[in-house]
Amino acid sequence: MALIREKRLPQLQLSLPIPARAAAQRPKPMFAPAPALTPKKASTPTALSSQFRLSDFDKLAVLGRGSGGTVYKVRHRETCALYALKVQHYGDPAAAAEADILSRTASPFVVRCHSILPVAASGDIAMLLELVDGGSLDSIKSRQGAFPEAALAEVAAQALSGLAYLHARRIVHLDIKPANLLASTAGEIKVADFGIAKVLPRAGDQCTSYVLYVSTTAYMSPERFDPEAHGGHYDPYAADVWSLGVTILELFMGRYPLLPAGQKPSWAALMCAVCFGEAPALSDGVASPELQGFVAACLHKDYRKRASVAELLAHPFVARRDVAVSKCALRKLVADVSLESRRT
Template identity: 30%
Template sequence: MESLIGEVIDSYKIMSIIGRGGMGVVFKAMDMSLEKVVALKMIDPILARDENFLRRFQTEAKALAKLENPYIVTVYALRETEKGTFIVMEYVNPKNLSDWIKEKGAFSWQDCLLISKQLLNAIGYAHKVGVIHRDIKPSNILFTENKKVKVTDFGLAKVAQQTGASSTVAQMRAGTLHYMSPEQVKGLKNVDNRSDLYSLGMTIYEMLTGRVPFEKSDSEFTIQKQIVDGKIPSPLKFNTKIPKQFAKIISKSTENDPLKRYQNADEMIADLKDFEKKNLPSIDTASSEKTETIKQSENKKLNGKLIAISSGIAAVILVLLFVFRAQIFNLNPGSEKDVDTNPEDSAIVNKNLAFGKLDIISKPIQADVFVNDEFAGKTPIIIDSLKEGEIYIRASKEGFKPHSEKILIAGSEINYLNIALVPIEKVVESTLNLRAVPAGSIFIDDELIAGNSSNRISKTLGEGSFNIKFSHPEFGTKTTTVSLKDGDNKNLVCYFQQTINIQSINEDGEATWASIFINNENTELYTPREIQLGPGSYKIFVRKSGFKTVEDAAELKIEPSFSDKLIPLVFNLKKES
């Protein structure tokens, strides 16, 4: 595929490879006729020999062509050439949500909220035209140069309206395990829109916490079992700063029973909007919930400051507000595609209102400032064209706790705000190393972290007390409580069996063989011998023809233990006269 770089195929000049997927290679290309950069998704020539696969690829193109939504990558054309079959698509910066999470970690819940609504807008729209994505995950969510969400790779889409086997995407278990719904893990054929909502919920879960709810050491079997039979822990487990209502929304979307999940995207959006209404300040009813209150000029923005209107301009000025959002989920002024046509997103400007200014400084400087959850720039900053009334200010900087407060804007006066950001205390984590011998299941606070494993399992935990349980199908359970302080590194091994060392000696003090009996049964083992015994009560003695055992039977009670005990038993044999 690299050999195609520099070639012109059907008026498209191949510039570079920007990605590889299950179906083929994605190129960055120039549409020579329109002088426009596009993306070409070309099927692998080897796979193209498979008629079923080629039919699946063409189905993908048809499914994508139905989708006309500002938050979904647009498909322009399907081309069949001497070099192969490819889809011509909108070119989007290849940096995806997965990259952002790896670089920045967890997003703020405010950012997650806005991104989530865009994603639900996209997925909900696709569902309404009969397309199910089937592979929603962070790496399939891109951001434009304007930092607007774009869902891509409907390569595993199933066209729900088409039921013939020849015209639908192959019924198969598809997707990436961490984000797969229980239905997909089970390999069910009738996967519907609720499966997408589960995968989207897991994606938002990772945005909120910076991780998936599985451990890196977990096997595929363990993960599949938790997805199908277990319960996904609340995102609060990994990020206690998430509002409980938001966490409940995510937990509902990731229920393993589809009937307990949101039944469609609109239901989930409604709950998110209800949460937003309760947790973010409302905006003047004369405007929509997203009315822009910050005047910005792209060509005159310097170091994030907004330039005030010159005082020499005459009395009445009609201000054109450019809709510009500089967060990762925001829109730039420009083409019609970049403008959300939803009425609730329309900005309404009342020219009769008085406008004020807000001068914000912070310590340290260069903090990100948001007004009514819209990015305004970095401190120090002067924001003008603010309507009279209460506004919500939020400032954030990496390494510091976010600061938020409400400010009352009155008339055209200048308001001043001095923000002192508080550093985030470095969290010193603790490690607990757990192991079951022989292989067993391990639980922390009733959550299964290892099933039927004898491997050492390391868990990073915070400070506190934790209930630990080891379980074995034959040898029962052993529980304890472990207290951890910051920086602790503790080891805990549960031994379900104990080692018994059995020896017999003659009158001269020399080792000699004898038959070993346990609970009056001949084991057909001989001394000297080490044996492993599980939990229970035992009577152990030895016998040898022509000899009398001096000691009575040894009585032992074996229980699971957190220490590897070696129990010695020595029997003296005396020759019979």
């Protein structure tokens, strides 16, 4: 029980090679490959706009706070356009890294960064982001509880399309969770918060140094807790899939799924649940066979048996959903929460 004898600390730096997903390492695909959802017009990353100044904006509300900074809802004085302004504290290395990654992306499934605005007085960095008006899936779950399965299929489809776009550019998110998936009232899902994301090197996708415990522990995959128990390998693409599987299961159940209801999510409890425990069984009367199969495909403890993003896009839960019904269910869910928020 090496995990029990030696607790790893979040600041621990390890040298962990990341293996390329060679055909010999992976079993035969579970499903026929399917392309990710794509916008009507292809888009490519463009240089961030320098036309904005921090003094051009009025702060309207605080959207969220974290150890690295604060996100505000702001309004451009001249155009009255609304944005999200993420102010990262001076000296936080994640700020520059996140700005660099967002400058590489232009996808309808990834939150857009319009500009980087230096804060002269404090040295902080401010990122002007698109405002996703429905908020995070975590906030929606907190107000509405469990998601209906139709809405959840649309969440899975769009989140997977975001991951497919990122992974194709060797970007791994490493912190997929309900709080980092944003929803719009138009029924759009966008991957957000790239504070610990990484751009992997091209040559064999190998890393010589990796921060292992920097993401939210509850959504970390077993191989991230203990890579030695999994052959010494840590595949960050498969880790993103695990995190998405936990996220989908949590939204379906309305609570964190890998611990009993009410149990405190301590490091030791989470380690035992993720590495040794089993995900709660979803009975036929509660969940469809498609959803059961989707979650199981995401949550294989052996990363080599875990479905890839491309395989999950071809999974019946996503590929055979009624798109019109799923989008309508998601829009209704977000609209109901937005209406409730305005009333309170």
